[in-house]
Amino acid sequence: MRICVIGLGYVGAVTAVCLARDGNQVLGIDLDPTKIDLLKRGQAPIIEEGLQEVTLAAAQSGRLEVASEVDARIATCDLIFVCVGTPSAPNGSQNLAAVERVAQQIGAALKSASGFPIVVMRSTIYPGTTDTFVQPLLEASSGKKANVDFGLCFQPEFLREGSSIKDFYKPPFTIVGSNSDKPVAVVRELFKALPGEFIVTSTRNAEMMKLACNAFHAMKVSFANEVGRLGRSLGVDARAVMDLLCRDTSLNISPAYLRPGFAFGGSCLPKDLRALLYMAKRNDVELPLLKGIADSNVDHIDHALTLIRASGNRKVGMIGLSFKAGTDDLRESPLVTLAEQLIGKGYELKIYDPAVSLARLIGANKRYIQQTIPHIESLLTDDLAATGAYGEVIVVGHRSNEIDAAVGGWLKAGKHVVDLAGVNGAGNANYAGVCW
Numbered sequence: 001m002r003i004c005v006i007g008l009g010y011v012g013a014v015t016a017v018c019l020a021r022d023g024n025q026v027l028g029i030d031l032d033p034t035k036i037d038l039l040k041r042g043q044a045p046i047i048e049e050g051l052q053e054v055t056l057a058a059a060q061s062g063r064l065e066v067a068s069e070v071d072a073r074i075a076t077c078d079l080i081f082v083c084v085g086t087p088s089a090p091n092g093s094q095n096l097a098a099v100e101r102v103a104q105q106i107g108a109a110l111k112s113a114s115g116f117p118i119v120v121m122r123s124t125i126y127p128g129t130t131d132t133f134v135q136p137l138l139e140a141s142s143g144k145k146a147n148v149d150f151g152l153c154f155q156p157e158f159l160r161e162g163s164s165i166k167d168f169y170k171p172p173f174t175i176v177g178s179n180s181d182k183p184v185a186v187v188r189e190l191f192k193a194l195p196g197e198f199i200v201t202s203t204r205n206a207e208m209m210k211l212a213c214n215a216f217h218a219m220k221v222s223f224a225n226e227v228g229r230l231g232r233s234l235g236v237d238a239r240a241v242m243d244l245l246c247r248d249t250s251l252n253i254s255p256a257y258l259r260p261g262f263a264f265g266g267s268c269l270p271k272d273l274r275a276l277l278y279m280a281k282r283n284d285v286e287l288p289l290l291k292g293i294a295d296s297n298v299d300h301i302d303h304a305l306t307l308i309r310a311s312g313n314r315k316v317g318m319i320g321l322s323f324k325a326g327t328d329d330l331r332e333s334p335l336v337t338l339a340e341q342l343i344g345k346g347y348e349l350k351i352y353d354p355a356v357s358l359a360r361l362i363g364a365n366k367r368y369i370q371q372t373i374p375h376i377e378s379l380l381t382d383d384l385a386a387t388g389a390y391g392e393v394i395v396v397g398h399r400s401n402e403i404d405a406a407v408g409g410w411l412k413a414g415k416h417v418v419d420l421a422g423v424n425g426a427g428n429a430n431y432a433g434v435c436w
C-alpha cells in the first residue's frame, strides 16, 4: 500500500520504518529537520532497540521517502497515519495544536485526491476528537465529506518505548474505532499479519480506551509502589507479595472487578482496606492512591443519590439491598448506605431483595442492618411487582432474570429507572445508568 506517516517520533518513526520493511511504500513527514536528515541517511531519529537496522533497511529498499511538510503526494496515499505529539498543556489539558495543524494540511492536500485516502488518527486524543475536531477540520479544508470522499478512523497505538519494534509486531490486539466500514477493511488488510484479535468499535470508545489503558497502567505502578512502601514499613518484601498477587489470574489479574457498576461493599473489601490504611497511618506511610479508593467509593454512592434526586420523585422502589445479588450479607452494602441516605433525606422506600429475609438473618449481619436502618422490617417486601408499582423511581441494584424482565414494563409505565446493575433500558428518556 501507499502510506503516509505524519510525525516521526517514537510512534511515527517505528510505524514508518516497519511498514516500509513490510513492503509498503511509505512517505514519512516531520517538521523537525534533524529527524528528516537522519532518516534520509538511513539513521534512526530516536534510540530504540532494533530501530537502526530496520531504518537502514527501509532507506536502502527505496520504500521510505521523507519530507518536512505535508504535500500533494499524500493525496495518492491509501492510508495517512497521524502520529504527532499531543503533549500536556500547563493546565493538564491535551495540547491539540499539532493535530489541528496537520488536519488542516491534510485537508488542503486532499482537495486534489481522486481515490479514497483514509486518515488514521494514532495520536492519543480525547474521546470525540476524531469526530468533532479532526473531521470538521478535514472537511472544511478539503471541501470534501468524510466517509464519502475520504475515510477517517482512530487506531490506538500500544507500543512502549524501549521495546517498540517488538510491540509493533506483537500488539495485545488491533483496535479500530470507526463510524464507517471502508476504513476498517483497509486497516484490517494492512495489519492482517499481526497476531492478536482485530476489534472494531466506535471512534469514541477507541479513543477513551487508549486513555483508560494508560491510566490503568499508571494506577498499577502506583498500587504496587504503595504496597511496597507499606510493606517496607512492616518488614515485608512487597516484591514477593506482588509476585504472589499476580499469580492469581482468576480474581487479581483478570477481568474480575473491572466492570463499571455500583460501589463496592460487603464484609471484606471496606474493612480490609481500612485495616491497611490504619497500618500505614500508624507507620507514617502516605498512601494517597489506596486512601483515594475509599473516597472514590463514597463519591460513587453520592452520584447514585444525585441521579435519584434528579428524577424528581420521592417514592423509591429499591431492587436489591445486600452487597451483591444472591447473598443476604448486608454488612457495608452500598445499597444499605444508599437506602439509609434516602431515608435520611425524607424519601419513602420499599425494598425488594429475595435473598434477604429478616427472620433468617443472624449475628453481625442482623446487628448491622438493625443499627443502620432500625425500621428495615417495614420497608422490606418479597414482592417485586408491588415494589415496582410503589416506586415512582426504581433503583435497580441487583440483576436477575425476573428483574431484567420487569424493567421494560416500569419504563413503559412512565417510571424512572436508576440503574446501578446494568439492566437494559438505554435510550429511554426515563432511564439513567450510574456510569454508562
Ligand SMILES: NC(=O)c1ccc[n+]([C@@H]2O[C@H](COP(=O)([O-])OP(=O)(O)OC[C@H]3O[C@@H](n4cnc5c(N)ncnc54)[C@H](O)[C@@H]3O)[C@@H](O)[C@H]2O)c1
Pocket: 006, 007, 008, 009, 010, 011, 012, 029, 030, 031, 032, 035, 083, 084, 085, 086, 098, 101, 102, 122, 123, 124, 125, 157, 158, 159, 160, 161
Ligand atoms: N511514545 C509512546 O510510547 C506512545 C505510545 C502510544 C501512543 N503514543 C501517542 O502517540 C503520539 C505521538 O507520540 P510520540 O511519543 O511519538 O511523540 P513525539 O513527541 O516523540 O513525536 C511527535 C513528532 O511529531 C512531530 N510533529 C509535530 N507537529 C508536526 C507537524 N505539524 N507536522 C509534522 N510533524 C509534526 C514532532 O516534530 C515529533 O517528531 C502522542 O499522542 C502519544 O501520546 C505514544
